[in-house]
Amino acid sequence: MRRIEDYLLQHATTAGDRLAVVCGSEHITYARLCTLVQERARTLAGCGQKGLVLRSSQSIDFLVTYFAAHMADRAIVPLEKDIPEIRFSEIESVVAGNPIPDDIADILFTTGTTGNQKGVMLSHTAILANAENLIGAQGFDQDVTFVISGPLNHIGSLSKIWPMIVVGGTILITEGIKDINAFFSALDYPCRKFATFLVPASLRILMQFGKNKLHEYASKIDFIETGAAPMAQSDMEQLCGILPSTRLYNTYASTETGIISTHDYCHDGCIPGCLGKPMRHASVVITPEGTIACRGPMLMSGYLGDPSLTGTVLRDHTLYTSDLGYVDEQGRLRLEGRADDVINVGGYKISPIEVENVAMAYPDITDCICVCAYHPVVGNVLKLIYVTQAGRPLDQKALVKYLKTRLESYKIPFLYAQADRVERTYNGKLNRKFYKNK
Incomplete structure (x- = not known):
């Protein structure tokens, strides 16, 4: 079974001088990144419990630890950088007090509809399947510089690290778009083409306060993916006008399901709720109740320490969501909201x-x-x-x-x-x- 880290080793050997990560004034090649990961993996191997709990950060050092934990056969548990100390300690206790299967790579804590946080376990197989889904559906390649602006404890941004390492592209880490001038400054980085992931609310901010500036970068922006929340048709239409040749994707994904389907609304129509056809490793079924269920190797393995809760959503290799939807005559998934x-x-x-x-x-x-x-x-x-x-x-x-x-x-x-x-x-x-x- 291949892992993401196998691709890191491969690129370090065959294209070691290629730029892997840029963060502020720091630049690191694949060869150097691999060396740092291997060094840190040796310090993490056989040290303490399987689950490594830490605060995430928008930094090269975080990525070194992330890959090193995998290489040391530990599961990494990245949390929000500003999580309160008491909550950090609570999650540490949960991780220490529950067995973690050998094949688990990441445990991502997410807040569900009840408001309680759940530790979603992702296997090495799921991570690689998600990477291959995105590469095949959105055209990730080694010429892309992917701008990461969201937190790296959330699947929205973390899942873009995976395909970038597989294809050997360059990852450019920023601190979000609260300062839109800083975000645009990142787009001044010399490269052939950019891509990024932004939630709809962030895209709306860019269109409201930086519409003309965004248009200036139109020829360099290869694609933008959005997800996590529905995007209004009016916002889609406005963004298509600003970036008429850019591929603009609405994606159906969650921490539990992984990356399922995507729709290029710039070239295939601004259709509210349209999330495109399932990707390479994914399939979708609609239950008799009208909710969406997903199948494929990119699904979570379960909730840490809660087999009962796992059983309410994951049965017979099928993940049952609370999202209402249907598959249209063209085989595209259409979202209609959440049942609750x-x-x-x-x-x-x-x-x-x-x-x-x-x-x-x-x-x-x-x-x-x-x-x-x-x-x-x-x-x-x-x-x-x-x-x-x-x-x-x-x-x-x-x-x-x-x-x-x-x-x-x-x-x-x-x-x-x-x-x-x-x-x-x-x-x-x-x-x-x-x-x-x-």
Whole structure:
């Protein structure tokens, strides 16, 4: 069984002078990276428990430790860099107190719908299958410089490290896009072509505050992948206008399922919820309840120390999600929201994503969320919370009129509220739990 580290060794031998990682002023070749990994692996081998818990960082040193842990046959458990010390200690205890199968490479802690963190175990086989899925579907190659701006304890960015090491490309690590000028400065790095992964909220920031600058780099940006949260059609259309020749991907993935399918909306149509055809190692089935289930070697092995919870989602080599969807006549996966996000109003079951997609196309609205609210007379109603450009007041009657031309009557929100911001999770998803019972 091959591992990602086998490709690192291969490139160090056959193309050792090729640049592997750039981070700020640091530049490191494949030969040097491999040497550092081997040295650190010797210090980690046979030292302590199998699970290596540490804070992630946007650094070359973190990647050295990451690959070294694998090479030393240990499972790495990367956590958020600013995780509170008490929570760090709790996870250390969980990792130390539970057996870790020999083939496990990574344990990624993720917050589920219950709010409780779960340790998702990924095998070496799953990591390589995910890498091959992305290489085949999105065209990773050694000429690509991939800009990593998201945290390396999350599968969104971590999963891009894997294919880059397989193909022998260059990884460029940044500190996110809170400072968009710093992000654009990274794109000044001399190379043939760039690629990156950005959540929809980050793409929206770039389009709002750096549209013209982004367009200046259009000829150098080979592809951009987004995921973790749905992308509004209006945002897709705007980004296609800014980067008309760039491949722009919506991808279906999660820590548990791995990387499943992808859709190039720039060249194959801006279709809300369209996530393309399953990748090389993946297959999708729709359950009788209308939820998505996935099969393939890229699936997680289970939740650390919780076989009962594992059994609720992983059975007979099939991972059952709470995502609602269907496969269209062209074999493309279409997402309709999450089963636990559906809002029941007057007997109608409504996906808030559909309402949000339409509202996002309204002039001046820069972000929004549709939630369930309680009205003392009519009971459950839809409430639209929205953010406007520069905080300008909005004519709500005009907004309602606009929505009525694009949505069925029962999908029109009953209540409206303007806010300074919409609450999101650390990886850019709408934080629907924050608005429950409020």
